[in-house]
Amino acid sequence: MSDATDGGPDDRHPLFLPVIYAGGLIFGLGLAISGMARPEVVLDFLQFEDFGLLFVMGGAAVVTGIVFAVATRLDSTAPLTGSEYTRRVKEFDRNVVVGGVVFGVGWGISGICPGAAYASVGIGNLPILWAIAGMFLGAYAQGYLRSRRSTA
Amino acid sequence: MTALTPLLAVGDLFPRGMLPYLLGGLLVGAGASVIYLATGIIAGASTFLESSLSYVSDVDRFNRFKYIQSRGWRVVFTAGIVSGAALWAFALGPAVVPTMDPGVWTTDVEWWRLLGGGVLVGVGTRLGKGCTSGHGVCGVGSMSNTSLVNVATFLTFAIGTAQLVQATGVAP
Numbered sequence: 552m553s554d555a556t557d558g559g560p561d562d563r564h565p566l567f568l569p570v571i572y573a574g575g576l577i578f579g580l581g582l583a584i585s586g587m588a589r590p591e592v593v594l595d596f597l598q599f600e601d602f603g604l605l606f607v608m609g610g611a612a613v614v615t616g617i618v619f620a621v622a623t624r625l626d627s628t629a630p631l632t633g634s635e636y637t638r639r640v641k642e643f644d645r646n647v648v649v650g651g652v653v654f655g656v657g658w659g660i661s662g663i664c665p666g667a668a669y670a671s672v673g674i675g676n677l678p679i680l681w682a683i684a685g686m687f688l689g690a691y692a693q694g695y696l697r698s699r700r701s702t703a
Numbered sequence: 704m705t706a707l708t709p710l711l712a713v714g715d716l717f718p719r720g721m722l723p724y725l726l727g728g729l730l731v732g733a734g735a736s737v738i739y740l741a742t743g744i745i746a747g748a749s750t751f752l753e754s755s756l757s758y759v760s761d762v763d764r765f766n767r768f769k770y771i772q773s774r775g776w777r778v779v780f781t782a783g784i785v786s787g788a789a790l791w792a793f794a795l796g797p798a799v800v801p802t803m804d805p806g807v808w809t810t811d812v813e814w815w816r817l818l819g820g821g822v823l824v825g826v827g828t829r830l831g832k833g834c835t836s837g838h839g840v841c842g843v844g845s846m847s848n849t850s851l852v853n854v855a856t857f858l859t860f861a862i863g864t865a866q867l868v869q870a871t872g873v874a875p
Contacts, residue, residue, distance in 0.1 A: 570741045571776045575783020576790070578734030578746075578836075583788035583796070585727020586719065590812045591875050597865030602716045603724035608839055610728025611735070615844030618736040634743030641832050641842070643849040650831020651856030653823050658857060659864025661820025662812060664835040665828060666748035668821075669781050673788030675807030681814045685821020686828075690752035693826045694764040702763065 564631040581611070582670035589671070590662030590679075597659055657689075734787075735841055738780075745845075747837025748784070749828035751777040811875055816868075827857070 585607040586592035596604035622636040629636065641647070658664055663671070663682045671679040717724075738746045754774035757765040797805035810817070828834040831853050833842060838857075842850020 567742065568776060568779050571738060571744075571746075571779050572783040572786075574734045574738035574741075574746065575780040576734070576787035577730055577737060578780075579784035579787025579789075580791050580795075581727045581730025581732075581734060581787075582784065583727070583791035584730060585724050587727065588788055589808065590810050590817070592719075594812070594865055594868075594875055597862050598869045599862075599866075601718050603719055603721060606721055606724035607728035607731065608835070608843075610725050611732035611840040612843040614729055614732025615735050615739070615841055616846070618732075618739060619841075619845045622740060629739075629741060629743035632742045632744070636739075636743055638845050638847075639745050639841075640845070640847045641838075641849045643852065646830050647832060647849055647853050648856055650827045650829070651853040652827070652860050654827025654831055654834065655857035655860025656864045657820040657823025657825075657827055658835075659820075659861040659866075660868060661817050661824065662865070663817065663820065664748075664824060665752065666784060666834070666836045669748065669751075669784040670788035671810075673785040673790075674792035675789075676809050677807075678810050678812075678814060678817060681817035682821035682824070685818040685823075686749075686752050686825035687756065689822040689825020689827075690749075690829050691756055691760065691762075691825075692822070693829050694753055694756065694760075695762050698763040 567631050570631060578666065579670045579673055581607075582667055583674055587667045587670070588674050588676070590682075593658070593662040593664075593667070597662070661685075731836075731840060732844070735836070735844075739841075744776075745837070745841045746780060747833050747841065748781070749834040749837065751781050752825055753829055813873075816873075831857070 582588045587604065587607055592601065593604065595601040619638065623638050625636060628634060661682055663679065665686060668679055668682050668686065672683070735746055738744055750773070753765050754770040754777050756762070757770050757774055792808065793805055796803045833850065833853065838850040838853045843854055
């Protein structure tokens with residue numbers, strides 16, 4: 552959500568999009584290597600048959616944890632945007648818990664979460680398009696209902 | 704694969720070994736870190752769902768400034784994720800791991816579970832302000848209490864649901 556400081560599409564650094572792409576590429580490479588792009592691997596974890604996913608989430612959080620901790624202590628700004636290295640803490644409200652419950656049930660049924668679903672397309676798993684279609688439907692439904700409620 | 708695992712007890716917990724998981728996790732963290740260090744942006748994967756809907760829908764929520772402004776790079780980020788996974792599945796993986804089949808892999812999870820679960824994931828991640836990457840990787844990495852609560856909640860309910868699914872005999 553630190554997007555507000557990235558200057559917007561018009562005055563972006565020429566390397567902005569290439570670096571976003573490269574970061575996404577490394578991210579997707581990791582999801583494919585780890586097996587998270589396969590719902591079966593995720594379900595094996597949730598059903599206590601293979602605890603490997605702990606290393607995926609743990610390994611990733613340790614890396615970002617170190618990088619965030621070091622960067623926020625640096626007295627410098629991000630080279631491509633001039634943004635300060637902030638620790639973005641999302642506001643806590645009831646939706647954080649309700650959303651977590653709904654997401655958890657969906658993850659348990661399907662074995663798929665958004666990033667892993669995109670990566671799954673990359674490994675040629677076309678049936679995953681069902682899940683991506685579902686995610687867009689779900690995102691649309693909640694956005695439609697919340698927008699209607701706030702204007703009513 | 705289990706036969707190759709040296710310690711039986713550990714092998715039971717990690718029938719596919721530990722290395723791919725750890726390596727994959729480190730790379731997921733590295734990808735998020737590259738973007739953060741270069742741009743200051745904490746990247747999550749699920750916002751793409753809502754910001755992309757602004758291309759086709761005039762619903763207020765999807766057309767908020769922060770979605771309109773970030774929707775372009777979020778498409779690029781997602782394209783990066785798809786290409787990175789493809790790079791591993793069709794080129795790097797088969798080259799590095801001799802036993803890996805370079806062909807297309809498809810899931811055996813039923814389409815109705817993917818679709819139904821997907822709808823709940825779409826609702827839940829957007830209501831809960833993030834998913835496994837935004838809350839799970841970046842939020843936990845920055846020790847955000849909001850993210851820790853969200854992750855504990857979705858993990859608990861995912862485990863309960865998946866065990867229930869398994870108990871009803873639906874495979875996998």
